Amino acid sequence: MSLKRRSPAAHSERPPFRPSQWFLGLLVTLTLAAAAVAAPRLGIHEGYSRLVFPLPAPTTAALKVTGQTATVTLGAALPSESGxxxxxxxxxxxxxxxxVxxxxxxxxTKAKVSVLPAAGGQPARLVIDVLTSTANVPAKPTTTAKVPAIKPTVAKPAPAAVTRPASTRPLNRPLLVLDPGHGGNDSGMASQWVREEDVNLAVALLVRKKLREHGVDVIMTRSTDRHLSLNKQVDLDMRSRLxxxxxxxxxxxxxxxxSGPNAQGIETFYFGQPMAGQGRSTAVFENGGGQAGEALTRRMTSSAQGMLGDILAQAKLSFSRQLAQQVQANLIRATGAVSRGVRTDAFYVIRNPTTPAILIELGFGTHPVEGPKLAQPAYQERMAQAIAQALLTFLNQK
Structure with a gap:
């Protein structure tokens, strides 16, 4: 038996939630509020990332890339800004x-630069494209270009264990990723009552079923008892990049x-630094445990600190917190379990997604009362219903 130590709205008729919409809305808001400064608007595209700086007027721009620095020399000065x-x-x-x-x-090591004149109600713009793959090299932007929206990036090929919706899926259907933690060579926690990999998968499959019944498509990181990679960091990375x-x-x-036999309750996390007073980071165990888990958690904690100045990252975390709060409230209401609250911690698997991301701890399989409950199909059904309803509410989906 392996143990992981732990320390202690009503539906509206709004359209389904789309991450691209709120990112685009955020970018438009930033454009209007910051037209007088040089902070860039950001876009993620297939094969390249784009930075767009507002200009007071069209000007010349010359690009030079040296090592890991792309330097643009302009014919006009901009307000100082960095981040x-x-x-x-x-x-x-x-x-x-x-x-710049x-x-x-x-x-x-590759980038392109262009200058667009004022058009379509937008000011003149400096556009810097950083190539992220050898394919899909961006053409020169047209003068009718709108504020760049967040578009799909090139994702790593998924392993056979991953179930993807068909490519013909309707564009108006929401799409979620469900990640039943562990599996295969990593069973997670184990007690005399349950194995973590089994509970995680059983609940996730039930959540998928309920979401599909309400018109939501679901990608499963695994739908059987399998791992995605023998290397834990690679495994987590493959899950998150979906x-x-x-x-x-x-x-x-x-x-x-x-944890020990007295620890019980449900808690829901979104990405951030380990909260003060919670003892050893919970993420250490879900990041692989041991020295490897410690090292990865230190990296993620440092990453959480670095995200504080990133506006888009903070927007993602704000939505993640809202989702975590809804899920936690629903689970406690449905199960009557002890609430350990909504927390932040440096989980690798919820660091990389460019969409709201949360990690749910369904309860303690090591608790003499909670452990047996987690093995019961009826209890798993209640938890799945609570999670699915929270997601539907979050998506404004019937």
């Missing part, structure tokens, strides 16, 4: 006078907790 970014292929930007510098992520496109509305990872 970190979590855009694919890009780490940071800095504007000083006539110079973009720090590229490792492995990215939710890095603008077509996915949410990513939900489902887990079962473990």
């Amino acid at each position: 970190a970014l979590t855009l694919v292929g890009v780490k940071a930007y800095a504007v000083q006078g006539r110079t 510098r973009v720090t590229l992520a490792p492995g990215h 939710a890095t496109t603008g077509t996915v509305s949410a990513f939900v990872s489902i887990h079962t907790n473990a």
